[in-house]
Amino acid sequence: MDEELYKENILDHYKNPRNYGEIENPDISYFDTNPLCGDELQLQIKVKDGKADDVKFKGKGCSISQASASMLTEMIQGKDMEEIKKIGKKEILDAVGLQLGPSRIKCALLSLKVLKAGAYGLKTEDEDEE
Amino acid sequence: MIETFKPEDIINIRKDFPIFNNFDKLNGKKLIYLDSAATSQKPSVVIDALHSFYSKSNANVHRGIYTLSEEATIKYEEAHKKVAGFINAKSFREIVFVRNTTEAINLVAYSWGRKNIGKGDVIILSQMEHHSNIVPWQLLAREKGAVIKYTEIDDKGKLRIDKLENHLKEKVKLVAITQMSNVLGTINPVKEITSMAHKAGATVLIDGAQGVPHEPTDVQDIGCDFYAFSGHKMLGPTGIGVLYGKKELLNDMPPFLGGGDMIKSVSFEEARWNDLPWKFEAGTPAIAEGIALGSAIDYLKSLGMAKVKNYEKELAIYAMDKLRDVDSIEIYGPPAGERGGIISFNLKDVHPHDVASVLSSENIAIRAGHHCAQPLHDRLGVTASSRASFYIYNTIDEIDALVNGLKKARKIYG
Numbered sequence: 001m002d003e004e005l006y007k008e009n010i011l012d013h014y015k016n017p018r019n020y021g022e023i024e025n026p027d028i029s030y031f032d033t034n035p036l037c038g039d040e041l042q043l044q045i046k047v048k049d050g051k052a053d054d055v056k057f058k059g060k061g062c063s064i065s066q067a068s069a070s071m072l073t074e075m076i077q078g079k080d081m082e083e084i085k086k087i088g089k090k091e092i093l094d095a096v097g098l099q100l101g102p103s104r105i106k107c108a109l110l111s112l113k114v115l116k117a118g119a120y121g122l123k124t125e126d127e128d129e130e
Numbered sequence: 131m132i133e134t135f136k137p138e139d140i141i142n143i144r145k146d147f148p149i150f151n152n153f154d155k156l157n158g159k160k161l162i163y164l165d166s167a168a169t170s171q172k173p174s175v176v177i178d179a180l181h182s183f184y185s186k187s188n189a190n191v192h193r194g195i196y197t198l199s200e201e202a203t204i205k206y207e208e209a210h211k212k213v214a215g216f217i218n219a220k221s222f223r224e225i226v227f228v229r230n231t232t233e234a235i236n237l238v239a240y241s242w243g244r245k246n247i248g249k250g251d252v253i254i255l256s257q258m259e260h261h262s263n264i265v266p267w268q269l270l271a272r273e274k275g276a277v278i279k280y281t282e283i284d285d286k287g288k289l290r291i292d293k294l295e296n297h298l299k300e301k302v303k304l305v306a307i308t309q310m311s312n313v314l315g316t317i318n319p320v321k322e323i324t325s326m327a328h329k330a331g332a333t334v335l336i337d338g339a340q341g342v343p344h345e346p347t348d349v350q351d352i353g354c355d356f357y358a359f360s361g362h363k364m365l366g367p368t369g370i371g372v373l374y375g376k377k378e379l380l381n382d383m384p385p386f387l388g389g390g391d392m393i394k395s396v397s398f399e400e401a402r403w404n405d406l407p408w409k410f411e412a413g414t415p416a417i418a419e420g421i422a423l424g425s426a427i428d429y430l431k432s433l434g435m436a437k438v439k440n441y442e443k444e445l446a447i448y449a450m451d452k453l454r455d456v457d458s459i460e461i462y463g464p465p466a467g468e469r470g471g472i473i474s475f476n477l478k479d480v481h482p483h484d485v486a487s488v489l490s491s492e493n494i495a496i497r498a499g500h501h502c503a504q505p506l507h508d509r510l511g512v513t514a515s516s517r518a519s520f521y522i523y524n525t526i527d528e529i530d531a532l533v534n535g536l537k538k539a540r541k542i543y544g
């Protein structure tokens with residue numbers, strides 16, 4: 001895909017977010033923010049037989065933060081929790097597909113931060129301080 | 131007649147700024163720089179001053195007795211004198227070179243503040259302060275058990291003088307307020323504020339980061355006790371800023387940092403402080419940057435600060451008018467004509483990051499975020515905003531390009 005198609009894809013996810021909403025009695029629920037720009041994200045997962053049976057997110061913020069969350073929910077839906085834990089920066093940034101500057105990388109990775117913190121049940125250190 | 135720049139003046143001014151000729155043109159689009167409130171671009175005279183110092187005059191100051199060092203010392207002291215003249219301080223001894231506004235304010239908080247602020251004392255700030263004029267006072271207040279009061283702003287982003295008056299009835303030791311808001315473009319009546327505060331027995335610090343670069347500044351006329359600003363926002367290099375302080379106050383203050391250059395004599399037991407301003411300039415200072423700040427001041431003086439002020443005001447009036455053409459735009463701060471060249475806004479339902487990204491694809495540089503004024507954004511009820519800020523090299527055409535870029539963002543994000 002070229003840059004324009006990625007941009008369209010992001011806009012599509014931003015305007016029509018997938019798996020948007022909340023789950024009743026989720027097994028995993030985590031909320032975090034990007035204080036710098038006010039992006040907010042909540043991610044919830046219902047786990048069944050070790051798999052992400054249902055995934056929902058809710059949030060507000062810029063197109064990159066919200067679209068990457070939407071993409072992430074598609075990525076993990078139905079997947080084994082152990083597999084999900086292996087998802088890293090590269091997968092998210094590849095899905096977003098745009099060349100991002102340092103501040104916008106934080107927007108894109110907010111979804112991953114929330115997922116990791118939720119999946120491990122603990123708040124991880126900021127991994128992207130490289 | 132109002133003194134201002136004509137379009138041909140601006141063409142000439144732009145020629146003095148290499149970045150407008152050198153910048154790698156993005157998709158053939160030339161750089162439109164609307165982020166001077168963060169840092170200004172630099173004219174050749176400033177860049178050359180740095181180059182010239184390092185290639186012809188480099189030596190440490192106040193130490194050598196060889197010619198080169200003496201020359202460097204003279205140039206460095208000259209720069210203090212240029213600054214003193216530019217803001218009409220009584221003497222260069224009232225001019226302390228620091229790194230930036232932030233360091234200047236911290237110097238006052240640590241040195242003057244620790245000595246003079248005690249338990250229950252009140253420090254008055256305002257709701258429109260930059261973090262650098264909030265956090266040092268919060269640290270001090272926590273250490274000393276002092277209380278901070280934030281003077282409210284009205285819905286047009288103007289300071290509520292009536293509220294300030296109320297706060298001044300308390301046990302006020304310090305009033306620290308910005309000359310111009312780096313978000314709202316509000317210009318505060320600093321002379322009136324200073325006089326009110328003095329009547330209440332308080333010391334006054336003005337955050338001039340957005341003041342000196344944009345209007346004629348006379349610290350004696352304002353009457354303030356301290357005045358802080360950054361070289362990099364007024365065409366000078368990064369790494370050099372200024373604290374102006376009245377001599378009596380600076381003399382009475384303990385040093386901020388200890389080390390070389392700030393002492394007259396040192397024994398194993400004690401040290402005697404050096405004369406002003408060196409007492410507050412411990413260690414090897416930013417010599418080249420200080421000298422180049424002097425060149426920036428020469429340049430601004432040759433343009434004329436009254437013209438700078440009026441031209442920026444014209445740009446702001448033009449921009450405020452044109453921005454109204456953009457659908458569902460919310461502009462913060464006072465009406466056109468009552469503000470400086472800073473305009474913050476939000477496009478309804480579009481995050482400022484997305485606005486800035488669309489503009490960036492047109493090679494237009496604006497700022498998106500909270501501009502180091504989070505409490506102000508809380509007051510405005512938003513987490514972030516977009517900000518366009520102008521300086522002497524900006525043009526009406528660039529504002530038109532900004533407006534077109536915003537219309538494009540509006541279209542993309544619906």
Ligand SMILES: Cc1ncc(COP(=O)(O)O)c(C=O)c1O
Nearest residue numbers: 230231232260262312339340360
């Ligand atoms: C009003 C105001 N105060 C303080 C500062 C801090 O300046 P600096 O980062 O150069 O210390 C700025 C600039 O960002 C400002 O606009």
